[in-house]
Amino acid sequence: MASASLLCTTFMLTVLLLSCSLCYAFPGFDFGWGGGGGGGGGGGDVSFGGGGGGRGGDVSFGGGQGYSGLFPEFYSYLCPQANDIVMSVLESVIPQDPRMAASLLRLHFHDCFVQGCDASVLLDDSEVFASEKNSVPNSNSIRGFEVIDEIKSKLEEECPETVSCADILALAARGSTVLSGGPNWELPLGRRDATQASLSGSNNNLPPPNSTIQNLITLFRQQGLDEADLVSLSGAHTIGMARCTSFKQRLYNQPDSTLEVTYYNGLKTVCPEIGGDNNISPLDFASPARFDNTYFKLIMLGKGLLTSDQVLLSGNVEETMFLVKAFAEDDALFFDQFARSMVKMGSINPLTGYDGEVRKNCRMKQKKKVARPSPPALLRRQKKNQRRSPPSGGQSSGDLPAAIDRSGDLPAATQRRSRRCLFVKEMEPKKLRTNWKKEGVDKTFLELCIHEVALNGGTLKPASWRIIGEKMKKEYDFEVDQKKMKNKYDHLKRRFTAWSKLKNKTGNVYDPVKNMFNLSEEEWQLEIKSNKNVESLRTTPLEYPELCIQLFEGSTSTGVDSWGPSSTLPRDSEEVFDDNEYEDIDDNEMPLVVSQRNKTTPPSQGGSEEFSERSAKRKSSSQGVSDESPIRPKKGKAKETFKSKVLEVGNSINKVANMMLEKHNDMNQCLQKLKTLGWGPTDARFKTSLLLFGESADMRKVFLGLEEEHCELWVKMAGAKYGMFGF
Numbered sequence: 001m002a003s004a005s006l007l008c009t010t011f012m013l014t015v016l017l018l019s020c021s022l023c024y025a026f027p028g029f030d031f032g033w034g035g036g037g038g039g040g041g042g043g044g045d046v047s048f049g050g051g052g053g054g055r056g057g058d059v060s061f062g063g064g065q066g067y068s069g070l071f072p073e074f075y076s077y078l079c080p081q082a083n084d085i086v087m088s089v090l091e092s093v094i095p096q097d098p099r100m101a102a103s104l105l106r107l108h109f110h111d112c113f114v115q116g117c118d119a120s121v122l123l124d125d126s127e128v129f130a131s132e133k134n135s136v137p138n139s140n141s142i143r144g145f146e147v148i149d150e151i152k153s154k155l156e157e158e159c160p161e162t163v164s165c166a167d168i169l170a171l172a173a174r175g176s177t178v179l180s181g182g183p184n185w186e187l188p189l190g191r192r193d194a195t196q197a198s199l200s201g202s203n204n205n206l207p208p209p210n211s212t213i214q215n216l217i218t219l220f221r222q223q224g225l226d227e228a229d230l231v232s233l234s235g236a237h238t239i240g241m242a243r244c245t246s247f248k249q250r251l252y253n254q255p256d257s258t259l260e261v262t263y264y265n266g267l268k269t270v271c272p273e274i275g276g277d278n279n280i281s282p283l284d285f286a287s288p289a290r291f292d293n294t295y296f297k298l299i300m301l302g303k304g305l306l307t308s309d310q311v312l313l314s315g316n317v318e319e320t321m322f323l324v325k326a327f328a329e330d331d332a333l334f335f336d337q338f339a340r341s342m343v344k345m346g347s348i349n350p351l352t353g354y355d356g357e358v359r360k361n362c363r364m365k366q367k368k369k370v371a372r373p374s375p376p377a378l379l380r381r382q383k384k385n386q387r388r389s390p391p392s393g394g395q396s397s398g399d400l401p402a403a404i405d406r407s408g409d410l411p412a413a414t415q416r417r418s419r420r421c422l423f424v425k426e427m428e429p430k431k432l433r434t435n436w437k438k439e440g441v442d443k444t445f446l447e448l449c450i451h452e453v454a455l456n457g458g459t460l461k462p463a464s465w466r467i468i469g470e471k472m473k474k475e476y477d478f479e480v481d482q483k484k485m486k487n488k489y490d491h492l493k494r495r496f497t498a499w500s501k502l503k504n505k506t507g508n509v510y511d512p513v514k515n516m517f518n519l520s521e522e523e524w525q526l527e528i529k530s531n532k533n534v535e536s537l538r539t540t541p542l543e544y545p546e547l548c549i550q551l552f553e554g555s556t557s558t559g560v561d562s563w564g565p566s567s568t569l570p571r572d573s574e575e576v577f578d579d580n581e582y583e584d585i586d587d588n589e590m591p592l593v594v595s596q597r598n599k600t601t602p603p604s605q606g607g608s609e610e611f612s613e614r615s616a617k618r619k620s621s622s623q624g625v626s627d628e629s630p631i632r633p634k635k636g637k638a639k640e641t642f643k644s645k646v647l648e649v650g651n652s653i654n655k656v657a658n659m660m661l662e663k664h665n666d667m668n669q670c671l672q673k674l675k676t677l678g679w680g681p682t683d684a685r686f687k688t689s690l691l692l693f694g695e696s697a698d699m700r701k702v703f704l705g706l707e708e709e710h711c712e713l714w715v716k717m718a719g720a721k722y723g724m725f726g727f
Contacts, residue, residue, distance in 0.1 A: 072186050074167075074188075076447065077471070083175075089150050090104075094180075100143075100144060101239055101291075115198050115349065118194035119359070121169075129196045129198075131199070132197045135199055137208065138202060145362075152165060160360075167190070170189070173342065173346075180291040185343060188343060191350040191352065192356035195357060209247065210249060213316075213320065224348065226716075227319045227320050228337060228716065228717070234309065237309060239283070242280065242282075243277065244270065251264065251271060252273050263302065267305075283309070296328035300324065322713060436488060448468045450547065466482075495533060496545075499545065515545060670693050688719040703715075
């Protein structure tokens, strides 16, 4: 039994090491164990996320384009002043109405818990659906719609039809927290607005104020949120008020025994048994307008206003009780978890890409746009008007330029053709010359590509190129078609691929300050011989490497190991093999799936001898002649080489795993404790623990010193902090 356990553990460590090696070698490779990782769309469940770094004192987490396609820089080019506009409105409103901060936080919460964060809570009644404002939890309760309207109006003036109402709710919630003294965090953006509301969802999904602890846990888990999110998000009650109808049931008939006596008597003076339903009381009477951890301190004293507040401690759920105590003692811990949970909640089922819409008025869905007539349609309309209004007084018909009258001596048919040609020429915009060397053009182009890739789930569609072209024209006053943009994209990608390989190559000295390589003349010649794209890096640094990394390594569809957007065949600089090269190898002998093709040259590069030779062979093959291409390697040799390489890699990994177990004696103790806890290799807690154990000996020491009942919570919190949480 012990040997089987050791074998299983060794296998897990081997797989972990292999995954690390593959993820380093192939940026798009992902086992799906991390929480968000560095790139990709973050599909699947919302998690704590990894990667990223904080700026200033803000909380930052979530790597790449995690959280279902949302990312913080969504409006950095389209509307960089969006957050400033939101904050300017909040800074004028909240001092006049301190309750508004809590109201806007609550509005975002009530939106996300009903069919996702899509601003459906803002929609008024229509002929098609009933508004969520009429639901039992929302009626005569939620407020702040006028503030959202004011923010939207100012954003429409600066950035028409750009910033969604769903993102306005998220920005307003964060801004309200910050202005109340709470934490700041890096907020993923890019949500779009729903076209319908859900009254039934609002009635069923929002937790009532008299909820039991089990009811709260169930409702939060339905949204992909756990107990840590439940307790930290409940901490938003550190600001705001509640009406008597929300807690009167705790005071009369059968008073709630968990209420502290003095607090209980004080509440009865605010809320009489008969009447006074709309009287209000602060959720945190000690500091009702300041975002802090006093809310949890009051719960510890039996002074939680709502049933749903006090049950976090009195509900006998160990994890929520532990967190209430921890947050009451450490406000920094509360702030950190609150920020994480707000991002997690704000990423519940968002509409992205082409789903939903961007409303001009947050209270109603957008009306369908009427298509503008094309230039030919304008010409037909002009011609029709000319026929209806024949020329008089010997003047030329319509609004044609005066220059046409100079052809008056020509035949009538020639005059009509001349008028049409000149009219069309007048309509044609002046073609402007493309200037890629202009300062900032490359940066803007990369930023727009990153934005469109994230928006469309990792691809650049024809509509994306059109949008990029329009933005480039508006910003730099030159026109560029799709072909030129694709060529520019491929050029940057080739330079980045060469830069990345050169930078990661052992022995090369890279200067990150100058973004240059310190190589001797002989070394340069060797590198250029192996990859001709390296030559340009010798004198000209790669343009904006951070943006290139984000674009070309940010998703599997545009990674450096993928084809460019304009490619139809693989690049000749990449080594590619034939699918049939290993067709004689048994499936059981292949631990990895290999897809390889013979090296080919795209026809777009001209009729090379290699390509012509292969074309001739394909032609002869179709006529019944056997194809014995000299380019295809012999199967037996390929099989032997491939198998030997796989065995070599496997042996190396096993050696490393055994060395780790021999070197770190406490690792065996940690694994034994995991076995005692009942966490098997397929358990997410087991995977997260292994990642933490690999961080340092201190991690293993802390884990071994924990009581068994505290191990799970520690793994969750430590994993979340280091971006390793694998649930």
